[in-house]
Amino acid sequence: MVQSSKTTRSVRKRTIKVREQHARELISLGSDIRTVRKQKELTLTQLASMTELSISFLSQVERNLLTPSVSALKRIADVLGIPAGALMFKTGRATGTARVSLVRRRERKRIALPASNISYELLSPDLRRRTSILWLHAAPGAQSGPTFSHEGEDAVVVLKGRLKVEVGGVWHDLASGDSIYFHSELPHRWCNRTNREAEAIWVSSPPSF
Numbered sequence: 105m106v107q108s109s110k111t112t113r114s115v116r117k118r119t120i121k122v123r124e125q126h127a128r129e130l131i132s133l134g135s136d137i138r139t140v141r142k143q144k145e146l147t148l149t150q151l152a153s154m155t156e157l158s159i160s161f162l163s164q165v166e167r168n169l170l171t172p173s174v175s176a177l178k179r180i181a182d183v184l185g186i187p188a189g190a191l192m193f194k195t196g197r198a199t200g201t202a203r204v205s206l207v208r209r210r211e212r213k214r215i216a217l218p219a220s221n222i223s224y225e226l227l228s229p230d231l232r233r234r235t236s237i238l239w240l241h242a243a244p245g246a247q248s249g250p251t252f253s254h255e256g257e258d259a260v261v262v263l264k265g266r267l268k269v270e271v272g273g274v275w276h277d278l279a280s281g282d283s284i285y286f287h288s289e290l291p292h293r294w295c296n297r298t299n300r301e302a303e304a305i306w307v308s309s310p311p312s313f
Contacts, residue, residue: 134168140184155179171213171226205229222246227305236311240304242267242296251291258288258308265302269294
């Protein structure tokens with residue numbers, strides 16, 4: 105019993121350290137963007153115009169209220185003149201720190217897309233990993249938009265309802281329990297053409313959301 109108690113306390117301490125590390129990473133992302141923006145003497149209005157992202161969206165990113173998609177981060181990094189990897193894969197931060205990361209349902213980060221009412225929940229700790237895992241809630245009639253392609257591989261598992269996924273010009277109708285795996289260099293997108301909500305898990309390696 106003594107050994108078990110000590111083990112439990114040790115596990116709790118490690119969990120607390122991991123959560124604190126995740127919090128520091130998220131805070132760093134927003135503050136890093138804000139710091140570089142100010143160094144470049146750019147206002148939020150100017151950055152919004154140059155990145156074609158809304159002022160509200162950028163403000164929430166800088167205040168760590170939103171986790172931007174990888175594509176949005178790339179647009180911000182390009183305008184600020186810094187490598188996108190400096191924001192997404194910082195040495196000594198997310199990579200090489202916690203080998204095991206636990207994400208509770210209530211602690212999931214929400215990924216918001218500019219000018220869209222579609223949102224995803226991040227099941228992986230953040231977008232600075234080798235793989236991203238997203239929980240997709242697709243309302244009736246929702247769609248991802250134009251086809252998109254990027255390096256790597258994607259996999260989709262439908263958990264609830266039905267989801268249509270287009271890959272390389274071919275539509276695939278997925279029901280609950282179905283999955284699809286594809287090279288993400290092929291143009292792809294999704295839509296929910298039913299009158300019921302659909303839920304799915306979307307995996308991308310590397311993260312290119």
